[in-house]
């Protein structure tokens with residue numbers, strides 16, 4: 001057998017020191033990015049995108065000089081722990097399924113994805129993105145696509161696709177709770193202060209924040225990365241509060257907000273759910289969790305009123 005639960009060390013994409021679980025051969029070397037406990041394994045696709053997952057990342061010692069792999073592995077562990085601790089969920093499928101990630105996928109690929117079986121991270125072109133596993137909210141976003149696929153299975157086009165995207169952004173911004181931005185750690189490495197998306201202010205990055213401004217068309221599966229801003233705004237208001245289109249929302253905090261969306265995702269939403277059904281599912285979930293006449297239910301109703309989903 002091997003040394004199953006060894007602590008590995010290494011620098012992440014942003015040069016920060018990280019610790020994570022690895023497996024080493026009984027002799028103590030080599031070691032692999034293989035978290036036997038959580039069943040999380042991280043591979044190097046070596047700039048391929050055909051022969052996935054690629055090679056299990058290994059090192060001659062417990063120190064790994066592979067920043068993209070270190071972050072993909074560490075952030076997958078953090079996301080796993082969030083779902084386990086907060087919702088009692090055992091991995092993306094709630095059956096302890098093995099979580100595979102591949103880094104260095106493709107050639108300067110400005111993308112990250114869940115491909116239905118595993119997570120994929122491009123290296124970015126160094127202009128639009130740096131290595132995409134370098135941001136906790138991105139890893140949490142991708143892993144949440146896997147959770148969504150194993151629960152509501154929101155179809156990836158039109159309004160259900162925008163909800164699929166929004167749920168991933170909501171969990172991403174909850175797990176990476178330092179702000180309400182998505183992708184800021186890896187987006188435009190030469191420019192600081194910008195991000196891929198903002199839940200607090202979707203229009204800052206060209207997303208609508210009201211149903212009347214939704215994109216109706218065929219690009220990007222019917223605007224799944226655009227119209228997600230509408231539901232993202234509602235989630236932000238439920239958590240942080242604020243006044244939007246003359247409607248005042250009393251915030252209830254990120255913790256309760258994410259519990260509402262997790263319950264909606266796992267108990268009420270269906271594959272073709274639209275925004276109207278999202279509103280109902282969120283109200284139902286808040287009612288289950290906090291009571292029919294609770295401040296939490298009021299916050300949900302007001303937030304959806306404020307984005308024009310009544």
Ligand SMILES: CCC(=O)Oc1c(C)cccc1C(=O)O
Nearest residue numbers: 110111112113137138141182183
């Ligand atoms: C926040 C993470 C994210 O949006 O990843 C994507 C990128 C960078 C490009 C295309 C699609 C996605 C996605 O996962 O939806």
Ligand SMILES: [Ca+2]
Nearest residue numbers: 137176181182
């Ligand atoms: Ca963030």
Ligand SMILES: [Zn+2]
Nearest residue numbers: 141145165168
């Ligand atoms: Zn996504």
